[in-house]
Amino acid sequence: MEYSLEIVIEPWKKLIIHEVIEYNFDDWITQIAFSSKTAGGGIPTINWANGIVFQSFNFPDTNGIVDEKLKGVLHWSSVMFAIKEKFEKQIIKDNATINLIDVSVNEVFHGLAEKLRTHSRYAKSKADQ
Template structure:
């Protein structure tokens, strides 16, 4: 039996939306409260908090994936240099998960830092 590992070759992000960290956490806290109080979880890698949104798996998207190309419809992000497991914002809890072990997410964080128009925040 042959086992092959083929890493992704390319990630294409079709829209990048940057927020200030405080503004985005306020928005997430408000959305959490209005949605019934579920605890939202946001990805953190190398100084960036982010959420990504995939396209649905249509035939074209699956064909691209089989070629090693990921297409994300959008990524929302903010600068957050210091990792914390949990944040409390406006009486809402927001969990951060450290996804820095994922090579794609580490490279994404570096690229988003380059793209950022915000100053570093802790």
């Protein structure tokens, strides 16, 4: 008996972010370092893609959220981000270590970084370059 299985890759259709918070990079890293030390010294990790560092926060998987996901729609409660053109694996600030992970190969994160850059008040405009 021959086994036949259809495999379908279906990318996300839409990402809806309900709140976007931008920081100055140095200020945000200082805040993350302080929070890390007060929380017991774990090493926080933030995402980097195409010159943007960010953290995203998902809604819990309620029935409504799962229904939306099955339709190809992601809902994030918020995204915090800052401009950081150059990728570094680690940043040490105020005796705290912060890891960065390059997630540029992920299509959702790549597109998100480009969209966030267009909304940034800290990004250099084309006229400034």
